[in-house]
Amino acid sequence: MRFWKREASLWTMGFVVLVLLCALTGLVFGDAKPKACLDLRQFYSSKGFSLNEVPQTEISGEHLGVCSRSYTCCTSGMEENLLNLSRREFETQVKESGRTLQASLNSQFKSFDEYFLELFNRSEASLQTSFQTGFGSLFSQNAKVFQDLYSDLRHYYRGSRVNLEEALNEFWARLLERLFKALNAQYMIGEEYLECVAKQSETLKPFGDTPRELKTKITHTVIAAKTFSQGLVISGEAVRKVSEVYMSTECVRAVMKMTYCPYCSGVAFAKPCSNYCKNVMKGCLANQADLNSEWRNLADSMLEVADKLSRPYSVDSVVLSLPKRIAEAILYMQDNLNTFNNKVFQACGSPAQSSKSEDQIKRGRNTAEEVSGTPGAQLEKLLSDVSRMLRDMMQYWVHLPRNLCLDRESELSETDGCWNGMKVDRYLPEVMGDGLASQINNPEVEIDITKPDMTVRKQIMELKIMINRLKYAVNGNDVDFQDTSDDISGSGSGMCAGDQCSRDTRLSVPNTDKPIVYGYPSENKKVVKGRSSQNLPCVSLYLLSLVTVLLRR
Secondary structure, eight states: OHHHHHHHHHHHHHHHHHHHHHHHHHHHHOOOSOOBOHHHHHHHHHTTOOSTTSOSBOBOOTTOSSSOSSSBSOOHHHHHHHHHHHHHHHHHHHHHHHHHHHHHHHHHHHHHHHHHHHHHHHHHHHHHHHHHHHHTHHHHTTHHHHHHHHHHHHHHHTTOSOOHHHHHHHHHHHHHHHHHHHHTTTEEOOHHHHHHHHHHHHHHOTTTTHHHHHHHHHHHHHHHHHHHHHHHHHHHHHHHHHHTOOOOHHHHHHHHHHHTHHHHTTOTTOOBOHHHHHHHHHHHTHHHHTTHHHHHHHHHHHHHHHHHTTSSSOHHHHHHTHHHHHHHHHHHHHHTHHHHHHHHHHHHOOOEEOSSOOOOOOOOOOOOOOOOSSOOHHHHHHHHHHHHHHHHHTTHHHHHHHHHHTTTSOSSOGGGOEEOSSSEEOOOSOOOOSSSGGGTTOSSOOOOTTSOOHHHHHHHHHHHHHHHHHHHHHTTOOOOGGGGHHHHSOTTOOOOOTTHHHHOGGGOOOOOSOOOOOSSOOTTSOOOOOOGGGGHHHHHHHHHHHHHHHHHO
16 A cells, blocks of 8 residues: 555656646747737738738748748748749849949930030031131032031941941042032033043042041041940940849749748848848849950940040040141142142143133132140040949949848848848858859859850840950941951850750869858758747656656665
8 A cells, every 4th residue: 555655656746747847848948829920911011912811920831932941920822922022123123223324324325425426516517617718609519518528427426337438538539529620610521531530639639648647537536436335335235134134933032032031930120141142142143244254345445445535636626627627638739739730631631621711719718726636624524434434334243243232131240140041140151253153052042054044145245246346446447247256256255156055065064062061951951840849748758757767766
């Protein structure tokens, strides 16, 4: 009887100890009651979503595909909504950043374009005024020759298929015909005779060295101006098209996990760790970062052309001095008319005398304004502003991930605790490099480096073509786009023809690095993690058994 009383007493004491242990466990580990989802409900509603599907308290996260599968405030439907929201917001953010740069490029193009066309207008107006005063009827009867010259210059600058050298040669040829007939009105001069005169012009130089000198200055200046303005347009278009590239599913999942999973996990206050955000953005914008090399080359080439627009003779001095130089050429012909006529008559024969008696045209006067060779204040400021913008935009594509993280990432240091994709803690992985090839080990965004985005690759080709044109323009040469394809498709471009990138296995880069093991497990493991309190029954039973054994002794 005593034995049974002793056993009952022992079991009573064990039960009491078990109750005490459970009570103590509750105090240590806290109440296992699910937390309320107040923060998430407020946030979710602010994004325009209905609260009907939002749970009042945390639920099991087994159903989630992106966020942690521990206890959560998000349903699978909510997760899908947040994925779509992440795509819209991120693509909008990239586009808005691109629009800012594009607007700057467009503004600089508009300023330069308006300035250069205004130079043509001022130069033509100056010629009309000064020639009307200085040459009278000789100008008024041949005004269309000069109008056509300025029209050809404008059309060429605007990108029309006008051969600039041929247009200048045609101007001097037509001017020679008109002036030779007007200054030799006492002779009967027909078309065949004028053809003979034209053949002698190259050796006799009726206008002196002015046509050759002007051709050099005009071609260098107008080609540089045209190519420079085209560079600004092409740059803006590249920014627009690349900023509209569709974001991959893997990228959107990574952005959503970084941005909105903290709300689902009940840590709405947590912002992404700085390096974590950079890795997500570098993975998402890997293709865009591949523009960096040609983008920098483009900016460098445009800076070189901008320098040519002010040295050795400025663009405004060349265009505005046209009336002065053309007037000098006309006066040279008038002053040397007898010598020119004698040599032409020797080569082409003496023309017959005209029966009409016309007054001899008097020598003209060069009343055109003298123009300084140094760039004006407006041009200097214009080129200075453009040059500053070009230098600022050089690293746009490789700085874009960092810039997009500025408003997202935590202000706390990595060691102070921030959202690392799983929980509020340190972020251990290193930051990836720039460009597609550097993302092979990106821990946040899964990306196939053998399949580059074709829209981005096409823009890289457009930039290479533009760079080639700019390099030619520096030396006063113009090239046609079709003529540059063989020269610029060389090594180091990272280009892919058609779908070659997706087929050619040689482009695959084997991963020879050992995988890095971090201090927290991968989210991809299909293990449902519960609260620490879910393990309490096992702990309690273990302690109960231990106490029982001790009491038996």
